[in-house]
Amino acid sequence: xxxxxxxxxxxxxxxxxxxxxxxxxxxxxxxxxxxxxxxxxxxxxxxxxxxxxxxxxxxxxxxxxxxxxxxxxxxxxxxxxxxxxxxxxxxxxxxxxxxxxxxxxxxxxxxxxxxxxxxxxxxxxxxxxxxxxxxxxxxxxxxx
Amino acid sequence: xxxxxxxxxxxxxxxxxxxxxxxxxxxxxxxxxxxxxxxxxxxxxxxxxxxxxxxxxxxxxxxxxxxxxxxxxxxxxxxxxxxxxxxxxxxxxxxxxxxxxxxxxxxxxxxxxxxxxxxxxxxxxxxxxxxxxxxxxxxxxxxxxxxxxxxxxxxxxxxxxxxxxxxxxxxxxxxxxxxxxxxxxxxxxxxxxxxxxxxxxxxxxxxxxxxxxxxxxxxxxxxxxxxxxxxxxxxxxxxxxxxxxxxxxxxxxxxxxxxxxxxxxxxxxxxxxxxxxxxxxxxxxxxxxxxxxxxxxxxxxxxxxxxxxxxxxxxxxxxxxxxxxxxxxxxxxxxxxxxxxxxxxxxxxxxxxxxxxxxxxxxxxxxxxxxxxxxxxxxxxxxxxxxxxxxxxxxxxxxxxxxxxxxxxxxxxxxxxxxxxxxxxxxxxxxxxxxxxxxxxxxxxxxxxxxxxxxxxxxxxxxxxxxxxxxxxxxxxxxxxxxxxxxxxxxxxxxxxxxxxxxxxxxxxxxxxxxxx
Numbered sequence: 065x066x067x068x069x070x071x072x073x074x075x076x077x078x079x080x081x082x083x084x085x086x087x088x089x090x091x092x093x094x095x096x097x098x099x100x101x102x103x104x105x106x107x108x109x110x111x112x113x114x115x116x117x118x119x120x121x122x123x124x125x126x127x128x129x130x131x132x133x134x135x136x137x138x139x140x141x142x143x144x145x146x147x148x149x150x151x152x153x154x155x156x157x158x159x160x161x162x163x164x165x166x167x168x169x170x171x172x173x174x175x176x177x178x179x180x181x182x183x184x185x186x187x188x189x190x191x192x193x194x195x196x197x198x199x200x201x202x203x204x205x206x207x208x
Numbered sequence: 209x210x211x212x213x214x215x216x217x218x219x220x221x222x223x224x225x226x227x228x229x230x231x232x233x234x235x236x237x238x239x240x241x242x243x244x245x246x247x248x249x250x251x252x253x254x255x256x257x258x259x260x261x262x263x264x265x266x267x268x269x270x271x272x273x274x275x276x277x278x279x280x281x282x283x284x285x286x287x288x289x290x291x292x293x294x295x296x297x298x299x300x301x302x303x304x305x306x307x308x309x310x311x312x313x314x315x316x317x318x319x320x321x322x323x324x325x326x327x328x329x330x331x332x333x334x335x336x337x338x339x340x341x342x343x344x345x346x347x348x349x350x351x352x353x354x355x356x357x358x359x360x361x362x363x364x365x366x367x368x369x370x371x372x373x374x375x376x377x378x379x380x381x382x383x384x385x386x387x388x389x390x391x392x393x394x395x396x397x398x399x400x401x402x403x404x405x406x407x408x409x410x411x412x413x414x415x416x417x418x419x420x421x422x423x424x425x426x427x428x429x430x431x432x433x434x435x436x437x438x439x440x441x442x443x444x445x446x447x448x449x450x451x452x453x454x455x456x457x458x459x460x461x462x463x464x465x466x467x468x469x470x471x472x473x474x475x476x477x478x479x480x481x482x483x484x485x486x487x488x489x490x491x492x493x494x495x496x497x498x499x500x501x502x503x504x505x506x507x508x509x510x511x512x513x514x515x516x517x518x519x520x521x522x523x524x525x526x527x528x529x530x531x532x533x534x535x536x537x538x539x540x541x542x543x544x545x546x547x548x549x550x551x552x553x554x555x556x557x558x559x560x561x562x563x564x565x566x567x568x569x570x571x572x573x574x575x576x577x578x579x580x581x582x583x584x585x586x587x588x589x590x591x592x593x594x595x596x597x598x599x600x601x602x603x604x605x606x607x608x609x610x611x612x613x614x615x616x617x618x619x620x621x622x623x624x625x626x627x628x629x630x631x632x633x634x635x636x637x638x639x640x641x642x643x644x645x646x647x648x649x650x651x652x653x654x655x656x657x658x659x660x661x662x663x664x665x666x667x668x669x670x671x672x673x674x675x676x677x678x679x680x681x682x683x684x685x686x687x688x689x690x691x692x693x694x695x696x697x698x699x700x701x702x703x704x705x706x707x708x709x710x711x712x713x714x715x716x717x718x719x720x721x722x723x724x725x
Contacts, residue, residue: 107316107317108314108317109317110320110321110467110468110471112467113321113637116538116541117379117380117381117541119541120312120379123312126311155310156307164307
């Protein structure tokens with residue numbers, strides 16, 4: 065089984081830096097990059113009756129859009145560099161979901177980017193990087 | 209939402225408001241009177257039919273219909289409402305939800321949306337109406353109806369999920385019109401389609417009545433109590449404009465804000481009620497004494513014990529809508545492989561709505577001494593309208609407001625905001641229920657949907673302008689008419705629910721149905 069690097073990817077500049085870092089690692093030591101894209105979601109949020117009706121449809125559309133616009137182009141680019149890569153798109157709390165996937169697939173490392181929020185910003189909104197640093201089940205690299 | 213579509217929607221709202229204003233002349237009060245007269249005249253026959261008494265008694269048949277149904281479901285499903293509450297809570301908290309279904313409608317979301325449609329003015333104004341006509345004893349029957357109603361809600365919401373429509377484009381919708389059609393066909397019974405159409409007609413009326421006019425009416429009463437008397441149609445036009453902007457203009461931001469603030473208001477309302485009850489903890493025993501004594505004697509109200517019973521059951525049904533069928537529409541979109549699980553979740557609804565929230569309102573009214581009694585006989589002082597005389601002379605939401613005010617002088621201002629927001633969120637929910645019934649009859653399409661939405665907005669103006677009596681009678685009548693059709697169908701479909709229930713419980717016991725966390 066090859067070593068798996070989970071990369072939290074949302075298309076942002078920071079997540080691209082994380083991907084570059086992971087691709088560099090894999091080129092050096094071998095292994096697989098696993099792109100993980102999490103759509104923020106809480107089962108306790110409030111929806112109106114018409115939103116409930118359309119939820120299944122919207123979910124399908126959101127997944128398709130993420131697959132097509134975000135993940136597929138990157139997969140092709142990474143594969144062109146000769147690096148093995150897989151992908152997963154999930155709904156949930158971002159940091160928790162990344163941790164769960166890392167456990168499920170037996171990853172050796174989680175790599176994520178950092179947006180460089182101010183201290184107050186991350187205190188109020190919470191930061192994915194901070195949460196992962198605390199809770200990750202495997203070593204976690206935070207790429208600045 | 210683009211800038212263009214927002215401005216287009218506002219232009220539409222402005223045009224709609226201008227249209228109504230141009231039709232209605234400046235003779236404000238007489239407009240209200242005219243609306244009231246025409247409305248009372250045109251709906252009177254329907255109201256008298258629904259509330260007709262059983263010959264030789266003073267008991268209206270509709271109340272018996274609701275009580276018998278709730279009792280039958282309670283016994284048929286072996287007191288289901290008391291057996292599965294623990295499992296219901298586990299379902300709501302997501303312990304049995306497949307993590308791979310994240311992003312789909314959760315049990316919590318379905319329950320929250322359904323609750324936002326039922327928790328509202330029924331809990332604030334409806335309870336006040338019940339105790340001012342039926343005395344404190346009405347509360348007892350209201351609680352009993354709430355507990356029994358849990359079984360009705362369980363039955364209809366299970367069926368709502370089981371026979372929902374899942375469209376090829378991914379939309380999911382259900383409700384009595386679908387289970388009546390499909391369930392009857394599956395059992396080889398005739399008349400399903402007929403019942404479904406009949407239900408839809410009453411659902412549209414219910415949406416316009418209890419889900420709309422009653423809300424607009426009580427919101428206006430509350431607003432004019434704070435800002436001074438002004439014509440009801442003004443409140444109506446403003447409300448209609450905002451509702452129009454949301455349901456036709458598709459302005460989600462207004463709905464978003466409401467959805468964030470409504471739960472907060474609910475917590476604030478219940479919290480304040482609790483504080484008042486705790487401040488008067490020594491009187492709670494006496495209040496329950498009044499409730500139980502009044503339940504069986506009436507304490508001098510018109511109609512005695514039966515009068516209290518009728519008021520209690522009427523207001524409970526109006527508040528928690530158990531057996532009415534509306535909740536089955538809201539619950540239908542949940543993501544689950546087992547329809548029965550949504551039944552388990554939905555039975556929490558009458559409990560929260562009626563047994564908890566309504567009872568608190570009633571306790572605050574009773575404890576604050578709003579219902580005047582004759583010191584010599586201990587019986588209620590009845591005014592010429594046949595109602596219990598209240599300390600301030602207020603009825604409906606005004607009575608609740610006065611009761612809370614006696615403890616916290618600032619509370620009426622909070623209550624105005626709460627009432628307006630509750631009214632608004634209930635209207636949005638019912639505009640959806642009504643729309644589903646409408647499109648079931650007339651087919652889906654932009655023109656059909658727009659027609660219903662415009663009619664809905666016009667009725668907001670009528671509701672705000674008319675006086676409480678005719679509005680509340682029509683609202684009750686329309687909602688109970690839904691229950692007549694829905695419950696008739698439920699009797700034929702309940703064996704299907706029983707089969708689902710037995711199968712699920714045995715698989716739960718054997719461990720085939722697993723918790724995910």
